[in-house]
Amino acid sequence: MTTRAFAGIKSNLMRLACALVMAALAPRVLAQEPLVLGVFPRYNASETTTRYTPLAEHLSAHVGRQVVLQTSRDFVSFWRGVEERRYDIVQYNQYHYIRSAKNYQVIAHNKEFGKSTMAGAVYVRKDSGINNLAQLRGRTVLFGGGEDAMISYIVPVYMMLQAGVKKDQFTSQFAVTPINSVIGVFRKQADAAGSADNALGQPLIKNAINTDELTALAVSEQLLQLPWAVKRTMPAQLREAIRSSLVDLENSEAGKSVLKTALLTGIGKADDKDYDAHRKMVRAVMGPL
Amino acid sequence: MRLGLSAKFTITVLVILLCTMAANTLYFLGTSTRFHEQQLLERGRALGRLVSLISPEAILGFDFLLLNDYTREVSSQPDVVYGVIVTPQGVPISSHVDTTDAFIKKRLRDGKSADVTQLIQKREGAEDLIRLEFPITHNDVLLGRFLVGISRDSLQSQLRRQVLIQALVMSAIVLFLSAAIYGAFRYNVLFPIRRLIAASGEVGRGRYTAVEVKSADELGQLARAFNAMAEEVKEEQAKLHRQANFDSLTGLPNRMMAFDRINLEIHRARRSGQRFAVLFIDLDNFKSVNDTLGHAVGDELLTAIGARLQESLREADTVARLGGDEFLILVPDVVSEVEVEKIAERMLQSVSEPRELNGRKVVIHCSVGIAIYPDNGDSVETLMANADNAMYQAKAAQEGSAIFFTEEMNIRLRERMQMEQDLNLAIDLGQLALHFQPIVDTSGPRHRGAEALLRWYHPDKGLISPAEFIPLAEATGQIVGIGDWVLEQACRSWRAWQDSGLNPGFLAINVSRVQFRKRFSKRLAELMANYRIPPHALEIEITESVLLDDHQQVIEELNSLRAAGVKLALDDFGTGYSSLSYLKRFKFDVLKIDRSFVAGLPGNPDDVSLVKAILAMANGLDLRVLAEGVETHAQLDFLAAQDCDFVQGYLIAKPMSEDAYGGYLKNRLANGDAASFTVIHQKRTRGSI
Numbered sequence: 001m002t003t004r005a006f007a008g009i010k011s012n013l014m015r016l017a018c019a020l021v022m023a024a025l026a027p028r029v030l031a032q033e034p035l036v037l038g039v040f041p042r043y044n045a046s047e048t049t050t051r052y053t054p055l056a057e058h059l060s061a062h063v064g065r066q067v068v069l070q071t072s073r074d075f076v077s078f079w080r081g082v083e084e085r086r087y088d089i090v091q092y093n094q095y096h097y098i099r100s101a102k103n104y105q106v107i108a109h110n111k112e113f114g115k116s117t118m119a120g121a122v123y124v125r126k127d128s129g130i131n132n133l134a135q136l137r138g139r140t141v142l143f144g145g146g147e148d149a150m151i152s153y154i155v156p157v158y159m160m161l162q163a164g165v166k167k168d169q170f171t172s173q174f175a176v177t178p179i180n181s182v183i184g185v186f187r188k189q190a191d192a193a194g195s196a197d198n199a200l201g202q203p204l205i206k207n208a209i210n211t212d213e214l215t216a217l218a219v220s221e222q223l224l225q226l227p228w229a230v231k232r233t234m235p236a237q238l239r240e241a242i243r244s245s246l247v248d249l250e251n252s253e254a255g256k257s258v259l260k261t262a263l264l265t266g267i268g269k270a271d272d273k274d275y276d277a278h279r280k281m282v283r284a285v286m287g288p289l
Numbered sequence: 290m291r292l293g294l295s296a297k298f299t300i301t302v303l304v305i306l307l308c309t310m311a312a313n314t315l316y317f318l319g320t321s322t323r324f325h326e327q328q329l330l331e332r333g334r335a336l337g338r339l340v341s342l343i344s345p346e347a348i349l350g351f352d353f354l355l356l357n358d359y360t361r362e363v364s365s366q367p368d369v370v371y372g373v374i375v376t377p378q379g380v381p382i383s384s385h386v387d388t389t390d391a392f393i394k395k396r397l398r399d400g401k402s403a404d405v406t407q408l409i410q411k412r413e414g415a416e417d418l419i420r421l422e423f424p425i426t427h428n429d430v431l432l433g434r435f436l437v438g439i440s441r442d443s444l445q446s447q448l449r450r451q452v453l454i455q456a457l458v459m460s461a462i463v464l465f466l467s468a469a470i471y472g473a474f475r476y477n478v479l480f481p482i483r484r485l486i487a488a489s490g491e492v493g494r495g496r497y498t499a500v501e502v503k504s505a506d507e508l509g510q511l512a513r514a515f516n517a518m519a520e521e522v523k524e525e526q527a528k529l530h531r532q533a534n535f536d537s538l539t540g541l542p543n544r545m546m547a548f549d550r551i552n553l554e555i556h557r558a559r560r561s562g563q564r565f566a567v568l569f570i571d572l573d574n575f576k577s578v579n580d581t582l583g584h585a586v587g588d589e590l591l592t593a594i595g596a597r598l599q600e601s602l603r604e605a606d607t608v609a610r611l612g613g614d615e616f617l618i619l620v621p622d623v624v625s626e627v628e629v630e631k632i633a634e635r636m637l638q639s640v641s642e643p644r645e646l647n648g649r650k651v652v653i654h655c656s657v658g659i660a661i662y663p664d665n666g667d668s669v670e671t672l673m674a675n676a677d678n679a680m681y682q683a684k685a686a687q688e689g690s691a692i693f694f695t696e697e698m699n700i701r702l703r704e705r706m707q708m709e710q711d712l713n714l715a716i717d718l719g720q721l722a723l724h725f726q727p728i729v730d731t732s733g734p735r736h737r738g739a740e741a742l743l744r745w746y747h748p749d750k751g752l753i754s755p756a757e758f759i760p761l762a763e764a765t766g767q768i769v770g771i772g773d774w775v776l777e778q779a780c781r782s783w784r785a786w787q788d789s790g791l792n793p794g795f796l797a798i799n800v801s802r803v804q805f806r807k808r809f810s811k812r813l814a815e816l817m818a819n820y821r822i823p824p825h826a827l828e829i830e831i832t833e834s835v836l837l838d839d840h841q842q843v844i845e846e847l848n849s850l851r852a853a854g855v856k857l858a859l860d861d862f863g864t865g866y867s868s869l870s871y872l873k874r875f876k877f878d879v880l881k882i883d884r885s886f887v888a889g890l891p892g893n894p895d896d897v898s899l900v901k902a903i904l905a906m907a908n909g910l911d912l913r914v915l916a917e918g919v920e921t922h923a924q925l926d927f928l929a930a931q932d933c934d935f936v937q938g939y940l941i942a943k944p945m946s947e948d949a950y951g952g953y954l955k956n957r958l959a960n961g962d963a964a965s966f967t968v969i970h971q972k973r974t975r976g977s978i
Binding site: 142173174175176177179180181183184187188189204208 | 347350351352353354355357376380381382383
């Protein structure tokens with residue numbers, strides 16, 4: 001090998017070294033990009049922005065990374081974002097989490113109305129003559145949300161299945177929200193409503209109808225509330241930072257304000273096994289995951 | 290209640306304004322109501338359409354909260370009482386009621402059901418509610434209906450407010466306009482009218498006041514017309530005053546002013562204690578001037594006499610024409626009767642002066658009656674009556690004389706009045722009677738007839754001479770009734786004698802000029818027919834005075850009598866005008882020579898000449914002549930010698946009663962015609978009449 005050739009090899013090695021250094025430095029640069037916070041379209045986009053922007057800013061301030069809130073027009077587009085793993089942090093329902101658990105890891109759960117848990121319930125009018133779930137056979141049941149609604153659909157259907165009423169033995173209809181499903185029954189638009197166990201106590205319903213005319217036909221076991229999840233690829237340090245940031249919200253006035261804006265009473269820790277009960281019900285109602 | 294012009298005008302204006310304003314307000318309110326109701330409906334429709342447009346999504350998604358938001362939002366709109374979304378089957382799935390609505394608030398306050406459905410049902414029963422319904426469809430599938438209840442309550446209260454405000458504004462406008470119009474009316478119409486009323490009152494009180502003309506409008510024209518009228522009234526009043534107080538012919542004060550002057554003089558004399566004289570002047574025979582020379586000459590004479598009288602008097606004296614040919618002179622401040630007598634004499638002379646009128650020399654006299662205040666009366670009426678009475682006495686005594694009034698005159702006047710009263714009853718009381726004086730041929734004893742002579746047997750005064758009461762009866766018009774009685778009585782008597790076979794001959798009946806005017810011939814024809822009197826049995830005697838009247842009427846009457854075959858005699862010939870033209874113009878059968886001429890026969894040469902002349906003239910005119918008042922044989926002889934046809938008088942027979950005359954006729958028949966004559970002159974006879 002000649003000197004000239006050696007010089008050429010040396011030059012190429014230098015270029016390679018530079019490229020390697022640059023390649024090593026590249027992930028660090030990428031990690032500094034904003035974290036995308038995705039929130040399922042429980043509310044419309046503008047309300048979601050109003051309610052969750054303070055929380056995103058809180059996370060940005062405490063996690064050391066900018067957190068950007070990304071809203072979805074509807075569940076379809078939201079779910080597409082989940083499947084495409086466009087969200088670094090995501091807040092959705094239990095069924096969503098169970099379906100996306102391969103890519104996302106639960107880190108926390110919502111506390112709503114001061115509770116970490118919630119149960120599904122089936123409501124009927126007191127004057128309907130329906131006294132047990134089996135009587136819903138051949139009837140119309142109005143569920144809140146859609147078929148992916150954990151508390152308002154999957155859990156009530158699970159209870160009906162448990163009561164021996166198969167899915168093809170009743171007519172399913174869906175109201176936009178669980179509250180509407182309860183109002184629908186009150187308004188005699190369906191024989192029963194699938195909703196949360198705290199539905200009748202909500203001011204929204206109390207203001208709209210006379211809840212005394214309704215009764216809960218069945219109430220499920222208590223299930224952990226809506227999960228917060230992050231990408232499984234997220235560094236553990238960052239994941240923990242996000243979890244602690246969320247959980248610590250209820251410990252400060254500023255955090256409480258953020259929670260209040262998001263209509264939450266707190267956020268608690270959660271692990272994947274906390275959603276096994278949900279998972280069992282989903283499998284029973286929706287089939288294998 | 291009597292309303293003034295201003296009140297009527299103001300009320301009219303008020304009514305018109307109120308009606309106009311009320312109509313305007315009603316129209317405005319009607320329009321406003323329709324407009325606002327239309328607005329309500331449009332608003333309701335807009336809301337309904339919007340909700341029905343946006344609701345399908347929520348219905349399909351069972352989004353009742355959103356539907357509630359819709360109904361709540363709709364219900365919160367003004368005037369919207371409720372919004373309800375119902376299923377096609379009518380089941381409400383969202384509803385909201387405005388609890389501030391008065392009706393609902395009341396029901397809730399009354400503790401009635403708060404159920405929305407019930408509230409809405411009750412509310413829909415109210416009249417003020419407009420119920421709208423909108424279908425909610427999706428892809429032409431009916432999802433439900435949206436019901437909206439809209440209340441007119443606020444609209445109505447708004448309208449009530451508007452009515453109130455409108456009424457207040459209208460009242461203010463009406464008051465203002467009324468006040469303004471009234472003010473303008475008062476200034477422009479009422480004031481001028483009041484000025485005209487005041488001026489009219491002044492004119493009514495005889496004080497002419499011109500009204501100031503301020504404008505050229507109708508009121509100005511009225512004021513000008515009023516001024517012109519007032520001016521004319523003033524002139525007319527002056528004219529009327531002249532006409533009322535002055536004689537249009539002579540320009541002298543008339544009877545009314547004469548009375549006023551005497552009245553004033555009475556007051557003045559009463560205060561001063563002085564005397565004054567009233568001279569009543571009546572022209573003698575003035576009628577003959579009018580009849581012979583014409584009324585124009587008569588008027589000229591009156592004017593001249595009036596002027597002459599005025600010239601003859603002092604300035605303080607008053608000459609007035611009382612009417613016709615009567616004048617009055619008022620002489621104030623009379624000291625003695627002598628002074629008045631001189632004035633009267635001056636008047637007599639002044640009137641008597643000959644005048645050249647219409648180419649003819651006219652002499653007329655007057656009679657003057659004088660009354661002195663206070664000796665002969667202290668009132669206008671008494672003085673006038675007494676002066677008049679004195680004048681008549683003067684005229685009766687001697688025409689062309691002046692006589693002072695005396696109480697005796699009044700006594701005579703009273704007697705005359707009493708006689709007039711008694712005469713009124715004379716026929717009814719049977720006090721009148723006819724006497725008959727035979728008429729015979731002068732040449733022999735042949736009886737021709739008789740003259741009917743009226744007698745009045747007064748129960749107190751005995752027999753009253755016709756010469757005494759006939760002039761009175763003629764003056765009072767009583768002669769018409771009396772004459773008619775005489776005529777009928779004569780006819781009745783003639784018929785009785787004739788029926789008794791007494792052959793009474795003819796009856797000569799005197800007819801007054803007054804009686805002659807009353808279609809005498811017709812009445813005579815009736816009586817002749819009633820009593821079957823042959824025409825030759827009647828002879829109508831009239832005096833020359835009858836002929837002085839309207840010639841045409843007299844000629845017609847005389848012709849009628851002649852046509853009926855009645856004889857006509859001219860009585861008292863020679864005592865009056867004895868106008869030969871009468872004899873030529875009017876055809877008479879007989880001339881009667883007055884007894885005054887016969888009395889002097891045959892000794893008085895004048896009477897002899899006169900009687901001879903009358904007889905010669907009668908002979909020439911182929912008239913028979915009858916001499917009255919033959920009392921002596923000498924008279925009879927003379928008349929017979931002069932070929933007088935008939936005689937009548939005491940020598941032949943005195944006037945006798947009906948019965949006596951019947952006896953006379955009977956006796957005559959028994960003894961032959963000559964029996965009643967003691968002297969018979971055989972002259973010549975002309976044959977029977």
